[in-house]
Amino acid sequence: MSFELLHSETLLKGRAFTIRRDTMKTPDGRETKFDIVEHGGSVILIPIDDEGNLLFVRQYRHAAGMDLLELPAGTRDSDEPFEECAAREIREETGMEAETLTYVGSFYLAPGYSTEYMGVFLASDLKHNPLEADDDEFLSVEKIPIKLALEMTERGEMPDAKTLAALMMARSHLEKHQK
Numbered sequence: 001m002s003f004e005l006l007h008s009e010t011l012l013k014g015r016a017f018t019i020r021r022d023t024m025k026t027p028d029g030r031e032t033k034f035d036i037v038e039h040g041g042s043v044i045l046i047p048i049d050d051e052g053n054l055l056f057v058r059q060y061r062h063a064a065g066m067d068l069l070e071l072p073a074g075t076r077d078s079d080e081p082f083e084e085c086a087a088r089e090i091r092e093e094t095g096m097e098a099e100t101l102t103y104v105g106s107f108y109l110a111p112g113y114s115t116e117y118m119g120v121f122l123a124s125d126l127k128h129n130p131l132e133a134d135d136d137e138f139l140s141v142e143k144i145p146i147k148l149a150l151e152m153t154e155r156g157e158m159p160d161a162k163t164l165a166a167l168m169m170a171r172s173h174l175e176k177h178q179k
Contacts, residue, residue: 001027011035016075017116039109039116043086044073044166046104047094047123048177053143055094055126056163060138069142070160071167073118082106082119090123091131094141099125104170109162120166122173146178 004025012019018038026032047055054071061068074089076082083101090098104120144152152158153167167174 003027006031017114035113037110037114037116039114040076040078041082041117041119042073042075042109043082043089043119043121044071044162045086045090045093045098045121045123046071046166046170046174047090047096047098047126048146048174049126049143051143052178053145054149054174055096056142056144056149057093057139058142059140064159068160069158069163071163073162083121086119086121086123088131091129093137093139095128095130096123096126097129098123099127102173104166104173107165107169118162118166120169122170124177146174150174 005022006025007023008020010018010020016039020036020038022034022036024032024034049055056069057072058067058069060066072090072093074085074093076085083103086101087098090096098121100123102122102124104122106117106119108114109116109118149158150167150171153164158164158167
C-alpha cells in the first residue's frame with residue numbers, strides 16, 4: 001500500500017508543536033488531505049521510590065477539562081537525547097533526581113494525527129534535587145503503591161493514554177519492585 005506526498009503546508013506554528021496539512025495521492029489514485037501535528041518527541045517516567053511506591057503527578061488538563069493523575073512526562077528540547085530529557089523532566093515535575101534511569105521502550109502517542117514519539121523510562125534510586133517547573137505547570141505529586149496503581153489502571157481510574165501504555169509496558173519490571 002503506497003501513498004505519495006504531493007504537497008505539504010504549515011497551518012500553525014505553536015509553542016510545543018506545528019500543524020501541517022499534507023496532500024497525498026492514495027494507492028487507488030485519489031487525492032486526500034491529512035492534518036498532522038508535528039511534535040519533537042517526549043518522555044514518560046515511572047518513578048519508583050525505596051518503599052515501592054510510584055510517583056504520579058496530578059495536574060489540570062484543559063483539553064479534558066479536569067485534573068488528571070498521570071505519570072510525570074515532558075517534551076524534548078529540540079534534539080535533546082531522550083535520556084537527558086528524562087533526567088531533567090523528573091526533577092522538574094517531581095523534585096526528585098533518579099540515580100538510575102532504565103529504558104523500557106517507546107511508542108507513538110497518536111499516530112493517526114501526530115508524529116509524537118515517547119520514550120519510557122523507569123526512574124529509581126531517587127533523591128531530592130528539584131529543578132524549577134515550567135511556568136504553566138501546577139503539579140502535585142502523589143505516591144501510590146505499585147500494586148494499587150496497577151489495579152487503578154485495570155479499573156479505568158487513570159484515563160491518560162501515555163500513563164496506561166507506560167505502566168503496561170513496564171509491568172514485569174514493576175512487579176519486581178513491589179513491596
